[in-house]
Amino acid sequence: MSLWVRTMSSNGSSPFVECQVPISNIEQILLGHGSGGKLTSQLIERIILPAFCNPALEALDDQAVFSLDGARLAFTTDSYVITPIFFPGGDIGELAVNGTINDLAMGGARPLVLSLAFILEEGLPISDLTRIVDSAKRAAERVGIQIVTGDTKVVGRGSADKVFINTSGIGVIPPGVNLSSRHVRPGDAVLLSGPIGDHGVAIMSTRQGLEFEGELMSDTAPLHDLAAAMLAASRDIHAMRDPTRGGLAASVVEIASRQRVGIEIEERSIPIRDTVRGACEILGLDPLLVANEGKLVAFVPERNADVLLDNMRQHPLGRDACRIGKVTAEHPGFVILHTPVGGDRVLDLPFGEALPRIC
């Protein structure tokens, strides 16, 4: 995705400064280490970052960017461990393709090729695998990307959970496109492409066996075309993020803390479907922390905001796009949420696990 590269592109500041339990006192991997919250950040900053820090990485954002013979390539990897593997609106195969496409797209890259590596649990019905492969195939075809290399491994019963998929992807960044959270500046408008929380809530209600009135479906979708349309309207976009694990909150909190800017969000401007809002109340979830798989947040200079918003709304995946806030020079490092009742609160991430295995 890579949370880890995001963290590694930090300008030395920790995005999550306060922490009740330092990792040095935790001796085992906890589910929370995969949550996208503070524990994940600690794991990456204390163990992964010191090992693999390198100049190429330091300059990077959501995905690695490197130059080759004048071309700029984006490279990203993501493993998918979602449960259940089939869910309303999609399955792990489609998710794995779309998710890696989106990681490339958020860097402004045109997706070029994908890899697809399966870890299968002994006993997985062949019909399930066939269905997943078919779904990944269709997702790749929709984007016009080729899956050019792959791998299959099998482990014994109880050594994995049905199927895990890793997709890695390579994309080409067109000349003049230069998206990076490092470019986010006070004065930027924060745009959101549509309602949040659909994916996470669809997964959680499926797991809990809950049925809600109205449709709850994952929003899994490839964002490359929406991103390309926005960049065609204006190259002057500072950064894009797809708010997956950790939700919208993780995306904005990470940028605020890493880039030492303030971000102000108008809570009432954030579109949330009624069904999702209701389900969140019943499930005890904060929709701001719930994963999305087909939404993007863009940080754009104020002068381009209206043009880009119009442009987003003309795209099927941006129909409900809206402006949700702005970047400020005040309260650097913090996201302030203006609540509908007129109060302000600092938006923070949970320490540990809210939604395990959501992607």
Next chain:
Amino acid sequence: MSLWVRTMSSNGSSPFVECQVPISNIEQILLGHGSGGKLTSQLIERIILPAFCNPALEALDDQAVFSLDGARLAFTTDSYVITPIFFPGGDIGELAVNGTINDLAMGGARPLVLSLAFILEEGLPISDLTRIVDSAKRAAERVGIQIVTGDTKVVGRGSADKVFINTSGIGVIPPGVNLSSRHVRPGDAVLLSGPIGDHGVAIMSTRQGLEFEGELMSDTAPLHDLAAAMLAASRDIHAMRDPTRGGLAASVVEIASRQRVGIEIEERSIPIRDTVRGACEILGLDPLLVANEGKLVAFVPERNADVLLDNMRQHPLGRDACRIGKVTAEHPGFVILHTPVGGDRVLDLPFGEALPRIC
């Protein structure tokens, strides 16, 4: 690695023509589907291949090769599920880096960048993760490759086995280098870089808690430098393979059956350490089927064979290189093993599982 791409580059013929149990009669994933033998081949040919077949892939070999602005890039992916995660001679972190380096190197590519994606089981000691990360770091440093992007996921206890790693890699193929099993021709000499079976036997004896006289250690090593030295001596090399899952047998049987050539192997020429041979007898393993992680097989025109063999022997990883056989126009599709007692036998792969989770 990718067995699947290897299979997909098939010229329409199945590498494993006879089969007792067609996959259509198997309804669940078996351990054997990950063995590198016939079941793996069936899985790939019946389910994966029909979905993802595309022209770019059809032209490919061990790794995907695609062109970008005149440069030829190699792209490969591999997941590592080996158990135990620490073993004599290495660990899963080093293996994951070396393995993907080797997949690039076997295409003649200079490794450029790697990704590293972890799936961690809840409860994994942080100290184990630290050790693995450190080992991957050192392996990457030895090769001079940068790990530029990554991912971490966590699943609950019992939903994975300690740690799985996916590494994907991108390499650049120098001008004039064109390695592919499609280029293997009758008259080629078959060269092997050193003794076989070390990795698989080290893993199996660790699992079984067996101790043998003499050292049993994995041969995990990066082969990029040996491959580059060979290509510096002569660009006229037809194909290279690293005989991992499925062993030396899988590498030669796949090439024979796919390229419709015959291969003759002198069994007495194949170097096998005494300890490995002894352990194989006790464990009931055929060393030809046992995985290697630091050896290569090269198919080279006879006129270059002696020069290349001398060249390999000057490299630390090719000290014990030897000529083990030749490619023939006779018995196309089959590998004939000339045994030390003067007999001949057709070398074939097992149907199912010999060594589960060996890499």
